[in-house]
Amino acid sequence: MTLFSFETRNYSIGPFVTSVNGEEAREDHREYWALINGGTGQLLPLGVGKYLPSDNENIIFKLSTYSENSC
Numbered sequence: 001m002t003l004f005s006f007e008t009r010n011y012s013i014g015p016f017v018t019s020v021n022g023e024e025a026r027e028d029h030r031e032y033w034a035l036i037n038g039g040t041g042q043l044l045p046l047g048v049g050k051y052l053p054s055d056n057e058n059i060i061f062k063l064s065t066y067s068e069n070s071c
Contacts, residue, residue, distance in 0.1 A: 006033075006048075006061065014049040020061045029065065036060040 005022075008015035017033035018025055025031040035044040035051070038058030044051050053059055 008048060014047050017048050017061065020063075023063065025063060030067070031063055031065055034062045034064040036062055 005020070006017050007019045009018045017035070020033055025033050035048060036042065036059070037044060038060050044059070
């Protein structure tokens with residue numbers, strides 16, 4: 001049984017999560033999947049391609065948006 005799935009797309013700076021459990025982040029809506037530490041509520045310090053979770057660590061994948069000025 002699959003409880004969780006995600007897909008990534010490779011960019012020059014590394015992979016980005018593009019969908020979680022079949023729900024896609026839409027670039028035309030400026031959406032992205034934020035990876036958040038479930039204990040602290042802070043964004044992870046590394047991307048999905050580099051971050052290694054600890055045993056029993058909870059990671060939250062939150063569909064988020066960015067503003068035009070934040071790029």
